[in-house]
Amino acid sequence: MRNAMGEPQTIVVFGGTSEIALAIVRRLVTPRTSQVVLACRDVDGAERYRETLNAQLAPAAVSLVSYEARSYASHPELVAEIADRVGDLDLVIFAAGVLGRAEQLAVDPVAAAELFEVNTVGGVSTCLAVANRFREQGHGQLVVLSSVAGERVRRANFVYGASKAGLDAFAQGLGDALEGTGASVLIVRPGFVTTRMTEGMEPAPLATDPDSVAEAVAAALSGRKRTIWVPGPLRWLFSVLRHLPGPIWRRLPLK
Numbered sequence: 686m687r688n689a690m691g692e693p694q695t696i697v698v699f700g701g702t703s704e705i706a707l708a709i710v711r712r713l714v715t716p717r718t719s720q721v722v723l724a725c726r727d728v729d730g731a732e733r734y735r736e737t738l739n740a741q742l743a744p745a746a747v748s749l750v751s752y753e754a755r756s757y758a759s760h761p762e763l764v765a766e767i768a769d770r771v772g773d774l775d776l777v778i779f780a781a782g783v784l785g786r787a788e789q790l791a792v793d794p795v796a797a798a799e800l801f802e803v804n805t806v807g808g809v810s811t812c813l814a815v816a817n818r819f820r821e822q823g824h825g826q827l828v829v830l831s832s833v834a835g836e837r838v839r840r841a842n843f844v845y846g847a848s849k850a851g852l853d854a855f856a857q858g859l860g861d862a863l864e865g866t867g868a869s870v871l872i873v874r875p876g877f878v879t880t881r882m883t884e885g886m887e888p889a890p891l892a893t894d895p896d897s898v899a900e901a902v903a904a905a906l907s908g909r910k911r912t913i914w915v916p917g918p919l920r921w922l923f924s925v926l927r928h929l930p931g932p933i934w935r936r937l938p939l940k
């Protein structure tokens with residue numbers, strides 16, 4: 686249960702090795718935090734993250750559970766198991782996601798569907814399982830890592846953008862559906878963030894880093910915001926871009 690200062694006692698991350706999510710965890714953990722659960726698809730590989738975080742975040746105990754975003758039938762049981770182990774889920778971050786190679790995704794039906802399975806379908810089943818738990822508890826905050834790529838889908842990476850648009854629309858509706866239950870959803874729309882997901886890519890204008898995203902998420906959670914853009918000016922930029930006429934939008938040199 687969060688205390689009056691809004692400090693979570695338990696934090697769970699789906700996509701537990703995400704650089705952005707781990708920066709958020711580091712930013713949000715306080716001496717009151719007792720349990721951090723990283724739900725990852727490669728538990729053995731994630732052991733090094735657990736060890737480092739355990740040392741950094743003590744007295745919070747960091748544990749790992751196996752999680753595959755595409756195994757959506759397993760998500761309700763997994764959420765129940767985590768809650769049995771750590772108690773109420775105060776803060777949950779959905780961070781699982783893949784970027785893929787845009788050129789391949791644009792022409793490969795199977796690769797595109799697989800990306801949707803992780804970014805969108807897995808997000809829906811995971812977040813709904815979490816929301817059901819939040820309803821039982823009567824509280825809980827869910828942070829969903831969306832993307833500005835979903836705000837208006839660019840031709841250069843339309844499959845990834847569309848997968849994030851689906852996740853984002855779902856998260857908006859879920860936040861509305863949870864109104865009055867004590868639970869809430871924060872949608873985070875970062876632009877280009879320098880993590881291993883974007884390694885080797887040329888940074889886009891207004892590129893940012895995981896710590897800046899974490900700082901913005903911390904401020905948004907305490908301000909009870911529902912949607913944020915990171916960095917903030919992307920909100921105003923995209924409020925213009927999303928209304929541009931199609932012929933102009935398609936000609937913009939957006940990667």
Ligand SMILES: NC(=O)c1ccc[n+]([C@@H]2O[C@H](COP(=O)([O-])OP(=O)(O)OC[C@H]3O[C@@H](n4cnc5c(N)ncnc54)[C@H](OP(=O)(O)O)[C@@H]3O)[C@@H](O)[C@H]2O)c1
Pocket residue numbers: 699700701702703704705706725726727752753754755780781782783784803830831832833874875876877878879880881882883
């Ligand atoms: N970096 C950016 O520029 C940027 C911008 C906007 C939004 N985002 C979104 O922010 C989120 C985190 O991204 P990041 O930059 O922190 O990248 P990251 O470090 O690569 O994190 C992605 C996470 O998703 C996990 N994942 C991938 N496929 C999975 C699957 N099938 N089942 C379970 N987990 C799976 C990865 O696990 P493994 O360690 O096993 O690969 C990793 O933990 C993503 O949803 C991304 O789309 C990123």
